[in-house]
Amino acid sequence: MAGITPAFITAFLAVGSAMALGAALANQGNTSVVPECVQACSHLAHIFGPDAYSLGNANVTLWDAKQQGTHSACWVQPSSTEDVSTILSVIIDTSCRFAVKGGGHARDPDDSVSAGGVTIDMQKMRTVEVAPDQKTAKVGSGHVLLSLYEGLEKYNLTTLGGRVADVGLGGYVLGGGFSHLSPKYGLAMDNVFEYELVLPNATVAIVNQETHPDLYFALRGGMNNFGIITHFTMRAVKQGHLLGGVRAYTADKRDAILEQAYELTTSWKNDTNMAFFYSYGYDQERDDFTLTVSQEYYLPVLSPAPFKQLNRIPFEHSTVRLDRTSRFSIESASATPPGGRNLFATVTYSPSADLDRQIQDIMAQEIQSLEKAPGFYPNLVIQPLYEAAIRSGKERGGNAAVALLTVLWKNAEDDERMNAFAQEWVERSTATTKDAGKHHPWLYVNYASKAQDPFLSYGEANLQKLRRIQKEVDPQGVFTSDGLCRGYFKLQ
Numbered sequence: 001m002a003g004i005t006p007a008f009i010t011a012f013l014a015v016g017s018a019m020a021l022g023a024a025l026a027n028q029g030n031t032s033v034v035p036e037c038v039q040a041c042s043h044l045a046h047i048f049g050p051d052a053y054s055l056g057n058a059n060v061t062l063w064d065a066k067q068q069g070t071h072s073a074c075w076v077q078p079s080s081t082e083d084v085s086t087i088l089s090v091i092i093d094t095s096c097r098f099a100v101k102g103g104g105h106a107r108d109p110d111d112s113v114s115a116g117g118v119t120i121d122m123q124k125m126r127t128v129e130v131a132p133d134q135k136t137a138k139v140g141s142g143h144v145l146l147s148l149y150e151g152l153e154k155y156n157l158t159t160l161g162g163r164v165a166d167v168g169l170g171g172y173v174l175g176g177g178f179s180h181l182s183p184k185y186g187l188a189m190d191n192v193f194e195y196e197l198v199l200p201n202a203t204v205a206i207v208n209q210e211t212h213p214d215l216y217f218a219l220r221g222g223m224n225n226f227g228i229i230t231h232f233t234m235r236a237v238k239q240g241h242l243l244g245g246v247r248a249y250t251a252d253k254r255d256a257i258l259e260q261a262y263e264l265t266t267s268w269k270n271d272t273n274m275a276f277f278y279s280y281g282y283d284q285e286r287d288d289f290t291l292t293v294s295q296e297y298y299l300p301v302l303s304p305a306p307f308k309q310l311n312r313i314p315f316e317h318s319t320v321r322l323d324r325t326s327r328f329s330i331e332s333a334s335a336t337p338p339g340g341r342n343l344f345a346t347v348t349y350s351p352s353a354d355l356d357r358q359i360q361d362i363m364a365q366e367i368q369s370l371e372k373a374p375g376f377y378p379n380l381v382i383q384p385l386y387e388a389a390i391r392s393g394k395e396r397g398g399n400a401a402v403a404l405l406t407v408l409w410k411n412a413e414d415d416e417r418m419n420a421f422a423q424e425w426v427e428r429s430t431a432t433t434k435d436a437g438k439h440h441p442w443l444y445v446n447y448a449s450k451a452q453d454p455f456l457s458y459g460e461a462n463l464q465k466l467r468r469i470q471k472e473v474d475p476q477g478v479f480t481s482d483g484l485c486r487g488y489f490k491l492q
């Protein structure tokens with residue numbers, strides 16, 4: 001898109017083509033288009049053509065049915081930072097609403113699929129450039145974790161990535177990013193050395209600790225409030241085969257698992273090769289609970305010391321093995337396929353087997369008060385945030401357990417009671433952790449429900465700083481809750 005300027009774009013305000021597009025949108029039944037966006041889409045169609053512009057979301061992976069059912073005025077797929085800047089210029093010139101889609105794993109309309117506006121789909125931006133010393137890699141923000149892992153594995157490298165193949169690097173890193181490498185290096189966002197960012201005024205900034213210390217601070221956990229990231233320069237680490245996989249257990253093993261989870265979170269916290277998380281899920285058909293434990297060890301050791309006791313507990317089935325990170329991510333994706341309606345909610349507390357049990361029990365009690373719902377599957381994932389997670393761990397107040405309630409269901413008519421179920425769990429679990437004197441204020445934005453405010457949990461001083469930085473870089477409020485990009489979690 002070399003040489004395209006905002007003035008040139010303005011010259012494309014061709015009334016005729018905008019009208020034709022309006023008719024096309026009406027023909028496809030898309031009546032919810034924001035009027036300003038008919039013009040924006042008309043410009044984008046001219047500039048990008050059919051290879052990168054479309055009216056629908058065919059061939060796009062969206063995880064949640066609520067986002068799948070969201071209609072945008074049009075979709076555009078940039079291939080470069082310059083493209084993103086051009087798109088943002090068009091959008092701002094026309095005052096059209098928009099959303100940015102990474103891997104599409106957010107759960108509500110407008111989070112990453114614009115309701116009636118333009119969806120900017122980053123999936124063509126998947127470059128991998130490894131530095132000569134192989135200690136960093138500059139990667140496109142449109143990667144999903146599988147494409148990123150596969151790109152780096154060619155060099156026997158990996159980076160701080162999550163567990164599931166089709167989760168997008170963009171949303172994952174901008175929120176924080178739990179990885180099997182987090183005990184060693186912190187969250188993914190603590191391992192981004194530089195961002196290439198299209199600012200809210202559509203200009204490009206290279207953001208690192210030296211060039212823009214404030215923005216660099218803000219982008220670590222500030223989500224989609226400061227612009228559109230086009231590239232991340234991230235830590236690269238050597239990675240061959242490693243230990244990974246999942247073991248499933250019947251509910252009668254809960255005491256033993258709780259004890260081991262506590263041991264792994266506390267006694268074994270200094271073995272930073274080790275990471276794990278476990279979950280307690282409800283099977284509505286069998287009216288019973290099952291547990292799964294995911295084992296991760298950075299080295300190719302089949303039964304490392306931290307997991308020796310855990311490995312003595314009889315299990316139902318196991319995928320624990322030595323393999324590549326990419327292969328484990330494909331396995332995890334098959335366990336979390338797209339298509340259902342989902343919500344997440346979270347609480348954080350100081351590690352305690354007793355509290356794990358109590359918040360699991362709260363989930364179980366709340367399930368009893370619900371009528372059966374088609375496709376209902378609640379699951380409580382608990383994973384440690386290790387003190388050894390360097391800067392991030394210290395700033396967030398040390399060793400903690402992060403609990404993520406995931407709720408899956410099928411029908412829209414159950415949305416309200418599913419939200420109420422999750423909210424009740426949050427309120428009761430939060431009160432329980434407070435009563436135990438173990439409440440931890442931090443809420444992971446990527447695990448929070450829309451009824452929670454993760455930015456409040458960053459502390460008043462950090463919140464004020466984030467708000468000040470946002471005012472400075474986005475005086476028009478393009479990325480605020482009243483602006484053009486309103487979805488997901490907003491600072492104001």
Ligand SMILES: Cc1cc2nc3c(=O)[nH]c(=O)nc-3n(C[C@H](O)[C@H](O)[C@H](O)COP(=O)(O)OP(=O)(O)OC[C@H]3O[C@@H](n4cnc5c(N)ncnc54)[C@H](O)[C@@H]3O)c2cc1C
Binds near residue numbers: 063111141177230
């Ligand atoms: C099945 C599943 C597994 C998960 N596993 C993990 C895990 O192991 N560890 C972990 O920490 N989290 C995990 N998560 C949470 C996950 O990190 C978040 O849901 C994340 O926001 C998803 O990012 P995405 O790019 O796929 O989603 P999207 O819906 O595309 O994006 C999420 C938000 O980020 C914004 N965004 C995306 N890219 C950009 C960009 N380039 N510039 C500006 N804004 C952008 C979007 O606009 C949107 O608001 C998981 C979630 C799911 C559903």
